[in-house]
Amino acid sequence: SQQGEEDPQALSIQEGENATMNCSYKTSINNLQWYRQNSGRGLVHLILIRSNEREKHSGRLRVTLDTSKKSSSLLITASRAADTASYFCATDPSGGYNKLIFGAGTRLAVHP
Amino acid sequence: EAGVAQSPRYKIIEKRQSVAFWCNPISGHATLYWYQQILGQGPKLLIQFQNNGVVDDSQLPKDRFSAERLKGVDSTLKIQPAKLEDSAVYLCASSLDGGRLDTQYFGPGTRLTVL
16 A cells, blocks of 8 residues: 655746745654656655655755655756656654555656 | 666556566665556556565455565565456555655556556
8 A cells, every 4th residue: 555645746947946845744753855856767766755754865865754644745946957856755653664555646747 | 766667667467367577676775666557547556575575465456466575675476367457556665664654666667557
């Protein structure tokens, strides 16, 4: 079963704009992770946020986590054509052994 | 550092045939995962190994799927017999020790088409 649900399913923006993707999940978690997948580089880990953290930054990426609402968001600032990919949130449920449950993903298209 | 290696990259078979996929994890990684990714969906964990022991295989269809990780290094995933709904990309991933903050590194995947 897929725990995370990303919103929107698809997003189309121009280069230089910001892109925001949201993820909701159902059960308590140890951490939440975001991955990117494109045909060139496969599935790549972007960032991990622990359940006791509220915000985390990595370069142009900003992730927030609200455990009370069981939701997370990924913000990509100043997007580039190379950011075109599918983005997945993955949760590591409490009590698990780094067992990731992925959502269906958001397909991002960044146009030059 | 070499990444996770998988082979073959593509496979086309008829339904009811058998198929096997191979994965070589990053050197030194104790934990190995097999995922199934159906088109338009996120990856779904099939089985997780810690060294050569199974940690979780709750979503592995054991009537037709099997996996092994002999000697705690590389791994094979087999489907016998294949069904049309098995058409998917099979991803292998590895991580250092399977701890809660461990990062999983994914291979390029094997795209299986069952006709």
